[in-house]
Every structure is written in structure tokens, then in C-alpha cells.
Amino acid sequence: xxxxxxxxxxxxxxEHEDRPELRHHFADVVQQRxxxxxxxxxxxxxxxxxxxxxxxxxxxxxxxxxxxxxxGSKSLSLIAGTVNTAVLICSSLTxxxxxxxxxxxxxxxLVNLLLATMFFGVCFLGIKGYEWHDEYVHHHVPTFYFNAxxxxxDNPNLHLDPQRTKIFYSLYFALTGVHALHMIVGLGIFSVIxxxxxxxxxxxxxxxxxxxxxxxxxxxxxVWIYLFPLLYLIDRRPGx
Amino acid sequence: MAEHMEHVEHSEHIGSSSFYWLxxxxxxxxxxxxxxxxxxxLGAFNTVVALLIASCKALIVVLFxxxxxxxxxKMTKAVLxxxxxxxxxxxxxxxxxxxTRYAG
Numbered sequence: 001x002x003x004x005x006x007x008x009x010x011x012x013x014x015e016h017e018d019r020p021e022l023r024h025h026f027a028d029v030v031q032q033r034x035x036x037x038x039x040x041x042x043x044x045x046x047x048x049x050x051x052x053x054x055x056x057x058x059x060x061x062x063x064x065x066x067x068x069x070x071x072g073s074k075s076l077s078l079i080a081g082t083v084n085t086a087v088l089i090c091s092s093l094t095x096x097x098x099x100x101x102x103x104x105x106x107x108x109x110l111v112n113l114l115l116a117t118m119f120f121g122v123c124f125l126g127i128k129g130y131e132w133h134d135e136y137v138h139h140h141v142p143t144f145y146f147n148a149x150x151x152x153x154d155n156p157n158l159h160l161d162p163q164r165t166k167i168f169y170s171l172y173f174a175l176t177g178v179h180a181l182h183m184i185v186g187l188g189i190f191s192v193i194x195x196x197x198x199x200x201x202x203x204x205x206x207x208x209x210x211x212x213x214x215x216x217x218x219x220x221x222x223v224w225i226y227l228f229p230l231l232y233l234i235d236r237r238p239g240x
Numbered sequence: 241m242a243e244h245m246e247h248v249e250h251s252e253h254i255g256s257s258s259f260y261w262l263x264x265x266x267x268x269x270x271x272x273x274x275x276x277x278x279x280x281x282l283g284a285f286n287t288v289v290a291l292l293i294a295s296c297k298a299l300i301v302v303l304f305x306x307x308x309x310x311x312x313x314k315m316t317k318a319v320l321x322x323x324x325x326x327x328x329x330x331x332x333x334x335x336x337x338x339x340t341r342y343a344g
Contacts, residue, residue: 033252041316042319044320048254057292064338097257218302219306226291239281
């Protein structure tokens, strides 16, 4: 590492005047790119801890109140959950293709792929919002008006405790809500990099913002990949 | 050393678009498969299979979409493995506690 920094043609800690995209404290663009990428990976490590705490709470309560969790899970729309998973996977594809377009310096393709990603992101939030509205109408939002007696009467032989289904919906809204918040933040980040791409700020030598924003987007996709089976597919067996 | 540096400068992996489409197809098939298998009665294995498919999908995204398979930066892999490892410690110890401390 010190060798690379010391023997390069450009001395360390001097502005690279011929290359405005290369900050003075980096020896070359590769080092700069790796540092930025590593920073995003550290951040994603903290994000794993952030979601991990909620996942842990979910697992503990799911074990304790399994019948209520299974009934709550069954009240969610399997179609909407599956479609939303597919929508996010499509957005991850467009992100991967966008990073590729930026590596190849294809500006127009890059802008289109970033717009496609944002389109899929908005679709996801739209479907999610539709589901939330459905749960609001059924009084499944854990507030003062919460009412899960429909679940109790739908499963008469399970003798469900409505208060325990409230725990399921609390975790459901916390997890999907925080995930949706990450999607909204992602859309904000993508708006900025789409604008930058449209202005022609990226090149095959410099496209770090695309790459690390892409890492973030893929991470949010992975969180949903786990949320889908954990929330929607607790117990979908026929007759169970 | 100079030759090595030259190599590093151009070593950024650029995947082919058909490869990314293939990864996309595998992920979509995995999603449909999860939803279908959930409706088949496998007993306690329903959850195991669902989480196994989810983990395969996550691994594919990390390796190919997030370029971890191609990165020359070993620290990226170290950070990723450390983060997942700590998550598993938290989940495993918490669940082993809760599943042995109370009878019900």
C-alpha cells in the first residue's frame, strides 16, 4: 500500500490538477474507489445491526405467539407481497445494469436505467401503500382503533389472543415501515445521482456515487428478500 | 510492481448484461418458488425451505449484483462476514436463551 502511494508518478497530498475527480489524499482512482466502497460496506454493516435487532425481536415473539403470528401473516396479501418482491428484484437488475452503463460511459443508457430503478421503487411503495390502506380499513393498524376480532372468528379452533396479534402487526408495521423509509431515502439518493448522470458528471474513470448508491439499493432489496418469507409466509399451508 | 499497478488500475469488473439478466431470472424463479412451496405442507420444513431460498437469493445479490465475487478489496469481504457473523451471534444466543428459559 505504502509502495503504491510512494512511488506513483503523482506525489502524495498534492492536488491532482489534471484530474478534478481524484481527491488529493488518494494516490489513484482505484484507491479512492475502494475507500468509498468500503465506507458504504461499513455503513451496511451497521444497517444489518439496525434491522437485526428488529428481526431478533420478531423471532422471539414469533416463537412465543406462533398461532397469532400465523393468522396475522395469512391476513396479508400473498399476491401483493410476491409482486413487490419481484418489483424490487427488477429494480436491482436495473441498478446492476446502471453500474455497468456507468463503467462503459454510456450516459443516456445510465440515465434511463436510473429512471427505471426509481420507477420500480415508486411501484413498490405504491403497492405497499395499497396494502397499508387495506390494513387500515380492517383496523389492523396497532393504534387505539386496533381490532383483530376478524382473525379470532376466522380461526375459531385456535383461540387466538387479539392482544398477541397486535404484537405481530406492530412488528409488521415497524419492519415494513422502516424498510419503506429506506426506499424513500434510496429514491432521494437516486434522484441526485440521476441528475448528476444527466449533467454528464460520470465517466468510466469516475462513477463511485453510482456504485455505492447501488450497493445501498441492493441492500434494501436483500432486507425485503428476508421480510417477504418472514412476514407473508409464516404459515400458508392449506388447512393449517 | 509498475506492471501490477497498471493491472490494478483497469481491474474493475464489468459484467455482461446477459449475465445480469440471468441472475435476475434466477431471483424471479426463486421468488415464485418460495410463494408456491409455502402452500405445500412440509411441516416444520416450510420455514426452513423459505429461509434457505431467501438466503440463496441474498447470496446471489451480494456476490454478483454487489460485485463481492469480483472485488480485489479483501476488507469488503471481512466487513461483510463480520457483520453477518455478529448478527448470527445475536440471533442464536437470544433464541437459545428464550427457547430454554421458559417452559412455554
